[in-house]
Amino acid sequence: MKIIVDGMGGDNAPAEILRGCALAVRELGVEALVTGREDALNAAMTEHKICPDGIEFAYAPDVVTMEDPASSVVKTKKNSSMGLGLRLLKEGKGDAFVCAGNSGALLAGATLINKRIPGIKRAAFAPLLPCKTGHVMLIDGGANESCLPEYLEQFGLMGSVYMKKMGFAQTPRVGLVNNGTEECKGTELYVAAHTLLKNNPHLHFVGNIEGRGVMMGDCEVAVCDGFSGNLLLKGCEGAGLFFLGLMKEALTGSTLSKVGALLMKKQLRGLKRRADYTEVGGAVVMGVCNPVIKAHGNSTAKSLKNAIRQAADFAGAGVIDEIRQALATEEGKA
Amino acid sequence: MKIIVDGMGGDNAPAEILRGCALAVRELGVEALVTGREDALNAAMTEHKICPDGIEFAYAPDVVTMEDPASSVVKTKKNSSMGLGLRLLKEGKGDAFVCAGNSGALLAGATLINKRIPGIKRAAFAPLLPCKTGHVMLIDGGANESCLPEYLEQFGLMGSVYMKKMGFAQTPRVGLVNNGTEECKGTELYVAAHTLLKNNPHLHFVGNIEGRGVMMGDCEVAVCDGFSGNLLLKGCEGAGLFFLGLMKEALTGSTLSKVGALLMKKQLRGLKRRADYTEVGGAVVMGVCNPVIKAHGNSTAKSLKNAIRQAADFAGAGVIDEIRQALATEEGKA
Numbered sequence: 001m002k003i004i005v006d007g008m009g010g011d012n013a014p015a016e017i018l019r020g021c022a023l024a025v026r027e028l029g030v031e032a033l034v035t036g037r038e039d040a041l042n043a044a045m046t047e048h049k050i051c052p053d054g055i056e057f058a059y060a061p062d063v064v065t066m067e068d069p070a071s072s073v074v075k076t077k078k079n080s081s082m083g084l085g086l087r088l089l090k091e092g093k094g095d096a097f098v099c100a101g102n103s104g105a106l107l108a109g110a111t112l113i114n115k116r117i118p119g120i121k122r123a124a125f126a127p128l129l130p131c132k133t134g135h136v137m138l139i140d141g142g143a144n145e146s147c148l149p150e151y152l153e154q155f156g157l158m159g160s161v162y163m164k165k166m167g168f169a170q171t172p173r174v175g176l177v178n179n180g181t182e183e184c185k186g187t188e189l190y191v192a193a194h195t196l197l198k199n200n201p202h203l204h205f206v207g208n209i210e211g212r213g214v215m216m217g218d219c220e221v222a223v224c225d226g227f228s229g230n231l232l233l234k235g236c237e238g239a240g241l242f243f244l245g246l247m248k249e250a251l252t253g254s255t256l257s258k259v260g261a262l263l264m265k266k267q268l269r270g271l272k273r274r275a276d277y278t279e280v281g282g283a284v285v286m287g288v289c290n291p292v293i294k295a296h297g298n299s300t301a302k303s304l305k306n307a308i309r310q311a312a313d314f315a316g317a318g319v320i321d322e323i324r325q326a327l328a329t330e331e332g333k334a
Numbered sequence: 335m336k337i338i339v340d341g342m343g344g345d346n347a348p349a350e351i352l353r354g355c356a357l358a359v360r361e362l363g364v365e366a367l368v369t370g371r372e373d374a375l376n377a378a379m380t381e382h383k384i385c386p387d388g389i390e391f392a393y394a395p396d397v398v399t400m401e402d403p404a405s406s407v408v409k410t411k412k413n414s415s416m417g418l419g420l421r422l423l424k425e426g427k428g429d430a431f432v433c434a435g436n437s438g439a440l441l442a443g444a445t446l447i448n449k450r451i452p453g454i455k456r457a458a459f460a461p462l463l464p465c466k467t468g469h470v471m472l473i474d475g476g477a478n479e480s481c482l483p484e485y486l487e488q489f490g491l492m493g494s495v496y497m498k499k500m501g502f503a504q505t506p507r508v509g510l511v512n513n514g515t516e517e518c519k520g521t522e523l524y525v526a527a528h529t530l531l532k533n534n535p536h537l538h539f540v541g542n543i544e545g546r547g548v549m550m551g552d553c554e555v556a557v558c559d560g561f562s563g564n565l566l567l568k569g570c571e572g573a574g575l576f577f578l579g580l581m582k583e584a585l586t587g588s589t590l591s592k593v594g595a596l597l598m599k600k601q602l603r604g605l606k607r608r609a610d611y612t613e614v615g616g617a618v619v620m621g622v623c624n625p626v627i628k629a630h631g632n633s634t635a636k637s638l639k640n641a642i643r644q645a646a647d648f649a650g651a652g653v654i655d656e657i658r659q660a661l662a663t664e665e666g667k668a
Contacts, residue, residue, distance in 0.1 A: 130576075131576060132576055132579060142513055145513065145520065145521050146521060177565055178565075179476055179479065179560070179561055179564040179565065186479065186561065187479050187480060187561060210564075210568045211564065211565040211566065211567065211568025211569035211570075211571070211572060212568040212569070212571045212572035212575070213568075213572065214569055214572055215569070215572040215573050215575070215576040216572045216575060216576060224565065226513070227513055227520065227521060227562060228561060228562040228565045228566075229565075230513040230544075230545065231511055231512075231513065231545040231558065231562045231563075231565060231566045231569075232545065232562075232565045232566055232569040233545065233569075234544045234545025234546040234547075235545035235546070235548055235549070235565075235566040235567075235569045235570045235573070236545075236569045236570065236572070236573040237545070237546045237573075238545060238546035238547065238548055238549040238550045238570070239549050239569070239570040239571075239573035239574050239577070240573050240577060241546070241549070241550060242464075242465060242466055242549040242550060242609075243573070243574060243577040243578070243581075243609060244577070245466060246605045246608055246609055247577075247581060247605065249601070249605070250598055250601035250602055250604065250605040251598065251601070253598070253600075253601040253604070254598075254600070254601065256597045256598065257597060257598035257600075257601045259594070259597055260593070260594035260595065260596070260597030260598035261594065261598070262594070263590045263591060263593055263594030263597070264584060264585065264587070264588070264590065264591035264594035264595065266587075266588070266591075267583070267584035267585070267587040267588065267591045268584055270584065270587070271580045271581065271583070271584040274580055275576075275577060275580055
């Protein structure tokens with residue numbers, strides 16, 4: 001399995017990205033094909049004494065920054081590490097692409113270069129969040145500000161296939177995140193999406209869930225539009241950071257509490273691992289023809305390695321083929 | 335100060351509601367005027383040996399349940415504890431109204447019975463959340479699924495007056511919760527609302543904030559539409575419950591960690607208090623002519639008491655008069 005990695009994307013690129021690739025080669029047995037500026041990549045490899053085994057390079061002079069418009073990857077910055085990575089993926093030079101850079105550009109690039117799966121109306125960002133019962137995929141976490149009911153139905157379908165094929169659940173529960181659980185709740189979009197989801201025979205639709213239910217484990221696939229989904233996702237992130245901050249204060253608030261913290265070191269490590277949303281990888285760019293993972297912007301070597309693992313599993317599990325087939329069945333019926 | 339309280343609203347009514355009233359009388363020096371069914375209220379007072387000092391009653395035969403439509407309070411269930419409470423408030427028989435019952439009905443009743451402040455286009459739910467820097471008001475937390483840009487501007491104004499007059503901040507920072515911080519971000523509604531908020535001379539507008547910024551303390555007033563706001567609010571709640579659950583597991587995971595937990599008892603109590611969103615009270619029904627507080631549905635005596643304190647402060651601080659004046663100034667200028 002060879003994973004293409006954008007060596008220039010993310011706050012800690014290229015050093016942590018390259019370190020993450022080396023970790024992935026060593027621990028996961030994959031190969032990495034890293035795109036980026038020749039000088040920057042070579043300098044980081046040397047400076048940080050990163051073992052080059054299993055890492056190949058493909059050089060591109062440009063870098064899509066966080067300030068660049070989404071379209072830059074296919075217009076002014078075609079020769080960027082991101083643009084090259086997506087093209088190499090399309091050409092079959094690797095099995096999946098991992099990028100910690102500009103989300104909007106990655107989505108636009110993946111849609112325009114790798115193309116949407118035939119029949120899929122919109123690609124979506126689908127982050128995996130820790131939750132009470134394990135993990136939940138939020139889809140759409142921010143790609144589509146404005147949605148039509150059929151987009152939400154397809155988000156449910158894609159999320160369901162992913163969670164099943166990746167082994168998170170045998171029959172993933174799909175919930176529509178709404179402002180109340182009653183069937184009539186929400187805007188016109190949500191009322192119409194509810195009906196479509198309910199009538200889709202491929203889905204185990206559990207109805208509307210409230211925002212609270214996302215992390216409390218009400219479903220494995222939490223469907224919503226990209227605007228509300230983004231607010232919900234980032235809201236949960238902020239709440240998590242707030243609580244972890246309070247906890248840190250409590251653990252270090254006095255000499256006694258520091259001793260207490262030492263006594264529960266093992267448990268606290270377990271807590272941190274379960275709450276860490278980078279542990280399972282990044283967000284899936286769902287709905288395009290090749291496996292693309294958006295790693296967290298502040299990815300460290302470890303979280304980048306986790307994103308590479310997720311990308312390799314994603315490519316190996318046949319998620320995209322299964323989505324194609326499910327769509328073909330639907331179209332056949334229609 | 336006399337606070338009217340819906341004795342029948344909420345999961346733990348009437349016992350915890352009445353207990354909360356007695357607590358408020360004793361600790362805050364207010365009077366309570368409790369509405370509800372005569373038999374139920376009397377039985378609870380007797381059974382739980384609640385001290386009747388400072389508590390008056392006004393009887394109503396009906397109860398608006400959680401399943402009743404919002405309009406019931408002004409149609410089929412006018413003679414409910416909620417309907418009577420709102421009418422008594424309008425007639426000046428008390429200074430504020432606290433209710434832990436059906437939110438939709440409370441909003442509809444407050445809007446139709448107590449009326450919107452002249453010039454205010456929509457009333458909003460405005461919960462107060464704990465955050466890194468103290469507290470933040472989320473407005474709208476769920477009243478208006480569909481909004482116009484000028485509603486969001488007014489939400490910012492009302493929230494700002496509240497946070498200032500209630501002493502949370504001298505010059506409250508108002509943020510627009512959006513899917514990115516750049517000015518151009520969001521749907522048409524958000525782009526237009528951004529411009530209105532930015533140009534309003536009465537506001538200290540800090541621009542767009544991301545969902546993460548709500549609990550990370552980016553502003554004192556977080557403005558958004560009621561649909562996304564509800565998802566964000568409940569999402570934060572779910573995240574909080576998830577983290578507290580993990581923490582509880584960590585604290586009780588082994589004998590050693592239990593000892594550790596004992597050593598940091600004081601710190602953990604502090605954490606719990608800071609994370610407890612019922613500590614500051616409930617959600618303000620913002621934009622109507624009288625002070626109305628929606629207490630949490632699962633209110634205990636203590637959280638109900640906190641909602642009564644918030645209601646008394648709200649009535650005493652002159653928030654509504656200040657909103658009237660701010661609107662008059664705006665209209666004069668227009």
